[in-house]
Amino acid sequence: MDAESLLSDLDYLSAVGITLSTEQKASLQGSLVLLKSKEKFHSIVFWGKISGIAGQYFIVQGRGKDPMKERKNLYSYDCRKWAQLPVLDATEQEKALKVHSRFMGDAAYEAEYVEPPVKEEKGDPINVVVREENRLAAIVNVIDETVFVVPRAAYVKTAQESVQKNGSFGGLSRAKAGLLSSYLHFREPVLLQNKTLLQRSNLDKSIDFMDSIDEDVPNGCWSLQMVRGGDTAVLKSLWWPGYVFFHMPGTKKYGGLYWGTGQQNRDLPFML
Structure with a gap:
């Protein structure tokens, strides 16, 4: 979730129990501005929170000009002081x-x-x-x-093979926002090379360079709902309970984060 719009974006996820205290919000706002400047990140996103038995970790991700290749993860106990996670x-x-x-x-x-x-x-x-x-x-x-996603066409791959935000992205339509195929894994592709030449011929190379989540297994590992009268799409991972993503169709508003214990639902294949 982009740090610059974090506070407003969190309002869309408050209904599913993702909230920050007033003190945490103030600490994040100030510390992330300083962190971005100090580390010379091109952008910084609030990745989420992993809760432990005796404490919790807040996670942020600093990104370079190519957010697909240049990433650095950091953690904090209090949203003020940040330490880099080991590579x-x-x-x-x-x-x-x-x-x-x-x-x-x-x-x-x-x-x-x-x-x-x-x-x-x-x-x-x-x-x-x-x-x-x-x-x-x-x-x-x-x-x-495994689960962090972006809407289709939110990012483009340039002729120089670098990945950048798509300045002309205006949001998915309401119809497409309700389809799993409209959301892509924000990572280097794993399944794309397995597609046939015929399947690839129907893809737009500039925006279809990531794997679609509708191909994930087991079938049913994602939950997608249209809420607020169809004004907001909410996507949840059942493999990793705690990952939530939202998008407002027809707008550039979208974001996702993880808010859980860091444990995978290993029983999912037997529950479907």
Whole structure:
């Protein structure tokens, strides 16, 4: 959710329980302006909040000129002081995701899991320690890749292969706002290359360069509703409960954030 319109955009999500205190709003407004200037971000977005047992993490994402390639995630306990989340390699990411317990709310806290010995080798199971700051970075990465979306045509890919906001985007129509195919994963495409040449021929290369969420599995992992008399589309992830996105058809107003415990609904395939 764009920091510049954060306070007004939050009003659209208050009905689903996403609110900030007056003190938190004031702290965010001031600290994000300073953070953007200090880190020389092209833009900054309020990513959301992950709640722990004893504390909570507020997350923001700083972006460069190409928001698809240039991202930096930061966290705070109080919306005032921000620290960068570590950039994990593939091995660190894999280890961090093997811990499934609730977050504590303390970045220095260390959780453990048991790594069984390799089948071909003899030995005892190994206790692996994972720092919560690494877990937080890993979960933010996964949620960002899995559920953060934008409306179709909100971004364009230039001839130089860079991604930019589409200045001529005026919003989806009411009819299209009610279709899952109108929302795209804001990440590098994963499924696009699997499409046939015939399927690709129907796509506009400048705006259809991301994966549509209507292809996500399992079928039914998204909930899309038109509320306020059809004036607002509200999209929710059932895979990652807590991610909510809104869009006002016919306008440039849209935004999404995550507001949860950082736990995936692993029972979803059995619930559908």
